[in-house]
Structures are given as structure tokens and as C-alpha cells.
Amino acid sequence: MAAQKINEGLEHLAKAEKYLKTGFLKWKPDYDSAASEYGKAAVAFKNAKQFEQAKDACLREAVAHENNRALFHAAKAYEQAGMMLKEMQKLPEAVQLIEKASMMYLENGTPDTAAMALERAGKLIENVDPEKAVQLYQQTANVFENEERLRQAVELLGKASRLLVRGRRFDEAALSIQKEKNIYKEIENYPTCYKKTIAQVLVHLHRNDYVAAERCVRESYSIPGFNGSEDCAALEQLLEGYDQQDQDQVSEVCNSPLFKYMDNDYAKLGLSLVVPGGGIKKKSPATPQAKPEGVSAAAAEEEEDEYSGGLC
DSSP: OHHHHHHHHHHHHHHHHHHHOOOSSOOSOOHHHHHHHHHHHHHHHHHTTOHHHHHHHHHHHHHHHHHTTOHHHHHHHHHHHHHHHHHTTOHHHHHHHHHHHHHHHHHHTOHHHHHHHHHHHHHHHTTTOHHHHHHHHHHHHHHHHHTTOHHHHHHHHHHHHHHHHHTTOHHHHHHHHHHHHHHHHHTTOHHHHHHHHHHHHHHHHHTTOHHHHHHHHHHHTTSTTTTTSHHHHHHHHHHHHHHTTBHHHHHHHHTSHHHHTSOHHHHHHHHTOOOGGGOBOOOOOOOOOOOOHHHHHHHHHHHHHHHTTOOO
16 A cells, blocks of 8 residues: 555656656746646655655645745645654754745735644644744734734733743743733733733742732732732732741642632642742740649648748
């Protein structure tokens, strides 16, 4: 079966080459027909699991489409070549080709397709190169934002923020979460703004920047419904405990369901939050000290002796 598919692919390649040849009666290569044959060859090689040959066929298809000024189809072919590299576990190279495809989609005037390609690239590279994935998710968010598709944009910003937190890149994470919060405010999703304020405060406290954390809460009072919400009350309690270096109070807030059921990366920030100086423990109520038995007995005897002769 594999051998048959390989032969089929080779036949399509040979046909494509013929379409590209010029002669006395054929002055211009037939790029359209050649691209079609390269595409068929790529499918045959892919079915035979010959991913290197499939990738090469996709790249030739892309070039043929470019020569024919068919940018959308060229971009599709580059993206397919990237997916063949993915099958070969060559993820950085795969991402490069998918990025190239996304730029061509944008040039062609199809930003939605460009954004989807960038997001796919981000998912591919996330576990191998989180820094690159952050960049791709931010690019995707920018494309969606330019198209005024704010819900899709903020979703991708959220992915970038969580990766930044996971990598302990807290300065960048704080800026990314602020951008998320601004968009949620713009689309009037206020309850999510409250959650983003919690995330911001946790990030700032891990940066040891109490002032910035307090400012986040103070600025959030302008968000409808925040003042008086359980989120606001919990944050005020958290900041109070942190300021007073009361580890018990901080841990109590961070172990509450409100914090524990946040996105996992933020929940972990809460659980690992330590107040400056290691914190203080709440003192247990003091128990009255029992007097030693010997002392009590001696005191009693002394009292008896004092009044044994009567009052006169």
C-alpha cells in the first residue's frame, strides 16, 4: 500500500514538472496545473507516511501558487508543509512555515485564517518553547483586536498571561493581565474583571510590589459591582494580612474556594504566596499558669500561721 502511494506521488511530481516546462509553442509555465499535481503528490506521500517527501511537494506547490499570484492557496500549501514538519517532530521549523503562511493570509486579506494559523502554531510549540508560544498568542490577539473581535482577542491574551505566569515572568504577566482586564471592561464582562484583579494582585505580590497590588484593587473600585463583591472583600483581607505579615490570614484567603478554583496557574500563585519576613502565626489564647504544688502548700501554711494567734 505504501509503495503504491509513493509511486503515485512520484507520478504526480513528474506531471507537475512537465507543466512547468516551456518550449517553442509553450512560452509560459502552467503554474496552476503544476500546483495541482504537487498537491496530489503531497497527499500521496502523506498517506504513505513519507513526510519529508510530502513536505517538499507542499513547498513546491506553494511556490507554484506564488508564481501564479494565488496567495491564499500558497499560504495553505506552506501551512501544510509545516504540518508535515510537525509529524517529523521538527516543531521550530514547522512554526516558521506556519508563521510565513499567516503573513500571506494577512496579505491576501483573510485575517481570520491568519489568526487561526498563528494560534495553531502557538499550540504546537507551547510545551517546547513557551516564550515563542507567548509571542504567537499575542500576535493572534493583535490580529483579532484589529478586526474588533475582542472576545477572541482576550481569550488568546489569557493564554499568553498564563504562560508568562508559569514561566515566572511576572513583570510581563502583570502587563498582559492588565490588557485582558481592559478588554473585559470594554465588553462589559465585569465579573471576569474581578477575577483578573485577583490574578493581578497575586502577580504583584509575587513581584514583592505591595503598592502595585493595592493600586490594582483601588482602581477596580470604579468597575461596576466590584465594591461590595466577595472578590473585593477577599482581596482587602489578603492585602491586610500581607501588610501585617500575617501568614495565617494570607493562607486562609488563598485557600478559600474563590482562589482555589481560579485557573490553575493563578491558584498555584495563591497557594505559594509567602508574606515578607516569613510572617507571624496567630498566638493561641494564653492559658493561666498553674502554681507549683509546693508553693501553694507553703503559702497556705504561712497564712494559717499568720492568723493562728487570733486577731489581737
